[in-house]
Amino acid sequence: MRKQFLNWGAVLLVATWAVAIWLKTYYWIPILLTVLYVVGIYNTFQAKHAILRNFPVLGYFRYFFESISPEMQQYFIERNTDGKPFPRSERSAAYQRAKNISSNVPFGTQLNINNRKYEGIKHSIYAKVPTKELPRVWVGNHQCKQKYHASLFNISAMSYGSLSNRAIVALNTGARKGGFYHNTGEGGISHYHLEGGGDICWQIGTAYFGCRDDNGFFLPELFAEKAAHPNVKMIEIKLSQGAKPGHGGVLPGVKNTPEIAKIRHVQPGLTILSPPGHSSFSDAAGLLKFVQKLRDLSDGKPVGFKLCIGDTREFEEICEQMNALDIYPDFITIDGAEGGTGAAPLEFSDGVGMPLEPALIYVNRTLEKYGVRDKLKVIASGKVLTSLDILRALAMGADMCNNARGFMFALGCIQALRCHNNTCPTGVATQDKMLIKGLNVADKSERVFHFHKNTLLTCNELIAAAGRTSYDEVDASMFMRGDEFEHLSDLYFPDILTHVGRDHQ
Ligand SMILES: Cc1cc2nc3c(=O)[nH]c(=O)nc-3n(C[C@H](O)[C@H](O)[C@H](O)COP(=O)(O)O)c2cc1C
Secondary structure: OHHHHHHHHHHHHHHHHHHHHHHOOOOHHHHHHHHHHHHHHHHHHOOOOHHHHHOOOOHHHHHHHHHOHHHHHHHHHOOOOOOOOOOHHHHHHHHHHHHOOOOOOOOOOOOOOOOOOOEEEOOOOOOOOOOOOOOEEEEOOOOOOOOEEEEOEEEOOOOEOOEOHHHHHHHHHHHHHHOOEEEOOOOOOOHHHHHOOOEEEEEEOOOOOOOEOOOOOEOHHHHHHHHOOOOEEEEEEEOOOOOOOOOOOEEOHHHOOHHHHHHHOOOOOOOEEOOOOOOOOOOHHHHHHHHHHHHHHOOOOOEEEEEOOOOHHHHHHHHHHHHHHOOOOOEEEEEOOOOOOOOOOHHHHHHOOOOHHHHHHHHHHHHHHOOOHHHOEEEEEOOOOOHHHHHHHHHOOOOEEEEOHHHHHHOOOOOOOOHHHOOOOOOOOOOOHHHHOOOOHHHHHHHHHHHHHHHHHHHHHHHHHOOOOOHHHOOHHHEEEHHHHOOHHHHHOOHHHHHHHHHOO
16 A cells, blocks of 8 residues: 555646646645645654554544544434443433423333333322422531531532533532532642632542642641631542542643642642552551541541442451441442543453442441441442432432532533543543633533532432432332343232232231
8 A cells, every 4th residue: 555655646746736837726736735645655654553654644534533433423323322331311311401401301211121120210109299409418427526418419529630620610610509519539629629619528539639748648737727628518538439449540741730730739740640549548447547537637527438349358347447446437438330530441440349239238238237327428429320320329328429420411521532631622621721711611500500400309309209208218119120020920920019919918
């Protein structure tokens, strides 16, 4: 191909130049072809890209189509129930709720509900009228001095750096309007997190951004100073996140702007690695003592930790140590392995950590086994996007839920899958000033507010449809699953129906 390109290209060039000179017009055609020919010659000699070496000009088409492949999928191929990680139907519901327009769907379900994966709510003949009051939950046990009355649904951790400044301001402003909290992510508190006036859950990761010394170790004085801010309502120690458990974050040098470096207390321009583990503790007792230390330094604000469940023996050890040391975190955030991230190695995203459903069931039972369930709140995250997801998480033992990518949809994210390369076309997950300009804070903060509100109002409607009046009544008995009807005999004599009959005999 290279030889053909060089030979035929030269012939074409000579011919077009000759025609243009003869006609004394259309010079732009040979000029354009000359530029392409020079680029092509360069490509035949470069050694980095085999495709471009073999197809010196045509090869660019591959890169172009590859770069717009997520958009092509969405616009021309994807059906309503397709789309990964979130199908179009769920994204649409999030957009519509955020825009405060009807999210009703026409004509009936498009899902195949006659299979074992079906999960539905058992509605009641005696459905109630849904309340308009949005659910709230108290966070803070007897060891906490500044209990916080949190919304049941909040913005999950996403740092300034991973998201743009405008995205952070819009999220925080929406959180203030709706009375819910906004988790800072491990990048720490920036002035953008404070601009909107919303409640903050300050997340502290392994790099202690915002409360570290020059060597990256935890600095108590700096922590105490920042934790005293009245908007900081809760403090979360990040142990791991579902999309990359056991893998530290990376802040690339190019993204480490002087502004971000100042916020994180690091040197600008350097690539900063978050270590995989914490330097402040190395075992369960150390973790709990650190929880207590942060509680003391913050004058008794609620302190908890976030993790994706991996080795279950380690979680049991923490529960054991809670009783031994008499130190109880105020909350534990369980992030499922299906959780999102700005960037992670494929193997970590696809093959490390426990998914949310088994993790919640396990955590809940373990906390009960050690008699500490009532000492703390369990917060669930990991594809908890729709109202059904929220109720399912509550039924499996969560007290509250966090969500990251749903709120990104509210900000206008189109699931372009470019969070990791700074080219997010909607200005949400990028530091590119040109792209960020497209994100209108006033408009998007309203959407964040409405997404939260409408999602919880739909939760209220589902609870009422199940004949219940309060969130305390949400439990597993409210749900039916397709695998209950799996066998043909069950189809005609479903177990659940025979049980009901027996109960009433
Ligand atoms: C862009 C982006 C950045 C994130 N940054 C953090 C972070 O700094 N700390 C953290 O604990 N989790 C982080 N997460 C994970 C979320 O907080 C959350 O746990 C996870 O995405 C849950 O799944 P969801 O997006 O389906 O709600 C991030 C997720 C995304 C999408």
